[in-house]
Amino acid sequence: MTTKSIQDSVITDLKLAPEGHLKIDWVEAHMPVLSRIRKQFEQEQPFKGLKVAISLHLEAKTAYLAKVVQAGGAEVTITGSNPLSTQDDVCAALVEDGVTVYAKYNPDPKEYKELMIRALENKPDLIIDDGGDLVSILHSERPDLLENVRGGAEETTTGILRLKAMEKEGQLKFPMVAVNDAYCKYLFDNRYGTGQSVWDGINRTTNLVVAGKTVVVVGYGWCGKGVAMRAKGLGANVIVTEIDAIKAVEAYMDGFQVMPMIEAAKVGDFFVTVTGNRDVIRGEHYDVMKDGAILSNAGHFDVEVNKPELEERSSSVRTVRRNIEEYHLKDGRKMYILAEGRLVNLAAGDGHPAEIMDMTFALQALSLKYVNEQYKEIGASVVNVPYELDELVARNKLETLGFGIDQLTEEQRAYLDSWQEH
The missing domain is CATH 3.40.50.1480 (Adenosylhomocysteinase-like)
Known part of the structure; x- marks a missing residue:
């Protein structure tokens, strides 16, 4: 000291x-x-x-x-x-x-x-x-x-x-x-770290089962890959939304459904945003979401889930559990945002x-x-x-x-370095 x-x-x-x-x-x-x-x-x-x-x-x-x-x-x-x-x-x-x-x-x-x-x-x-x-x-x-x-x-x-x-x-x-x-x-922190810590935060905050639910992962970068992989491991049906065609094909090849957000919004139970961009969940999506949808963000800033547009559609907002805000929509539906839309794995967990x-x-x-x-x-x-x-x-x-790996022999190194070796 x-x-x-x-x-x-x-x-x-x-x-x-x-x-x-x-x-x-x-x-x-x-x-x-x-x-x-x-x-x-x-x-x-x-x-x-x-x-x-x-x-x-x-x-x-x-x-x-x-x-x-x-x-x-x-x-x-x-x-x-x-x-x-x-x-x-x-x-x-x-x-x-x-x-x-x-x-x-x-x-x-x-x-x-x-x-x-x-x-x-x-x-x-x-x-x-x-x-x-x-x-x-x-x-x-x-x-x-x-x-x-x-x-x-x-x-x-x-x-x-x-x-x-x-x-x-x-x-x-x-x-x-x-x-x-x-x-x-990014191979370990973004994928395995985010994948585990996001679900640690969601599970400890909601105390709800994930198995059998539909999870929508918004963005399939390395963080999105980890979140989707762990959701699948917990027994969820996983949907990925993307703006990048290559990443969308990758998500499909990894065994996940791929669709536009406006379609995924209709069927999702849990939503996790991992894009680094703003307003990836917004008014038009709230309009078609199921009663009880749970929204969370694992991108850096709290702009991925557009809270003002959800507030506009709500008659009241209250905290129902620590780190869970309930938005009571004017049409009677309820939606929930975890950790104020901030990083759910850190704001509602230990990272x-x-x-x-x-x-x-x-x-x-x-x-x-x-x-x-x-x-x-x-x-x-x-x-x-x-x-x-x-x-x-x-x-x-x-x-x-306690692990070791192999080393190249001199012959192997020479082979890799030469275009004349056969």
């Missing part, structure tokens, strides 16, 4: 720290790859004398990443990336561990934004972002805080889309590593399993080290995680699981 972290932090209650420490200890025990990187960072001190600002879903796994970056010599400041995913006890534990925290569970929109800005007012050298919020604030509202920023790493598909739009317009002022596009991120985030946050830590070493050479652009870092994380994961 440091005087600075206590004096500067804005959290709910420092007395909650003991429970937060238990949560962090639990995930640390299940994140061996990140623990290896921590030992490396403790020896090498790659961030000595630097300030790092982090905006991620502020729960135990994120807290352990912050401690790993701190172990590398950084002065770490952290804020949340979603009002409903912040866990107050974890925040308190981080403050006791010397991290400056600006985050509370469910602040109002104004305070939520102010807390993000407070984190940036520490004038970071490096950032870890989720959804591009820190980068957006730096470039639009607070360009006076850009001066020290060397670069950073972005966690999400949504954030990378925003970054690439900025880069295309010539607005991006520093390099960002697209962690979401790394193999060890991805620790073993999955072990790989993602290992990539984050290594990418932050990489951008700090190469920011001058990279320039103001969005770059991929170097393949050797991706493979390093995978090899470490295999070793911690």
Whole structure:
């Protein structure tokens, strides 16, 4: 615990720290790859004398990443990336561990934004972002805080889309590593992490059976693939809606029904949006939905399910269980939105399993080290995680699981490298 972290932090209650420490200890025990990187960072001190600002879903796994970056010599400041995913006890534990925290569970929109800005007012050298919020604030509202920023790493598909739009317009002022596009991120985090955590959140929130129900998965990217796969495993009839013809064919080949949203809306019991776009469920869809339909979102922002158009059709709205809002429509039907349309796996759950985030946050830590070493050479652009870092994380994961893989012989290598070999 440091005087600075206590004096500067804005959290709910420092007395909650003991429970937060238990949560962090639990995930640390299940994140061996990140623990290896921590030992490396403790020896090498790659961030000595630097300030790092982090905006991620502020729960135990994120807290352990912050401690790993701190172990590398950084002065770490952290804020949340979603009002409903912040866990107050974890925040308190981080403050006791010397991290400056600006985050509370469910602040109002104004305070939520102010807390993000407070984190940036520490004038970071490096950032870890989720959804591009820190980068957006730096470039639009607070360009006076850009001066020290060397670069950073972005966690999400949504954030990378925003970054690439900025880069295309010539607005991006520093390099960002697209962690979401790394193999060890999207193949495992987006697919297996989202697939499991979305249904963890839905099941614990609704306490309803999934088997035999019709689940509509809106979007068949890597997150959608995971959500659909797990819904099928729970015994649901799965429908996929898409705007991409190739992904739609892939969903069909994977054994799912494919149809336009206006048709799927008529038969769905559960809806899960995973597109990164806005209004993918909207007024015209509500008009044909079944009584009792349950709507949830697993995309970054709470714009995928259009709540204002549902409110327009409703005579009343009430909370019927924690994280379940009931919309009583004027025609008598009832519909339900989980977690206010925010990320259901984090706002109504604990997020991805620790073993999955072990790989993602290992990539984050290594990418932050990489951008700090190469920011001058990279320039103001969005770059991929170097393949050797991706493979390093995978090899470490295999070793911690007790598995090995084969190596090419010299003859095999020569065969692959030559067009004359037969």
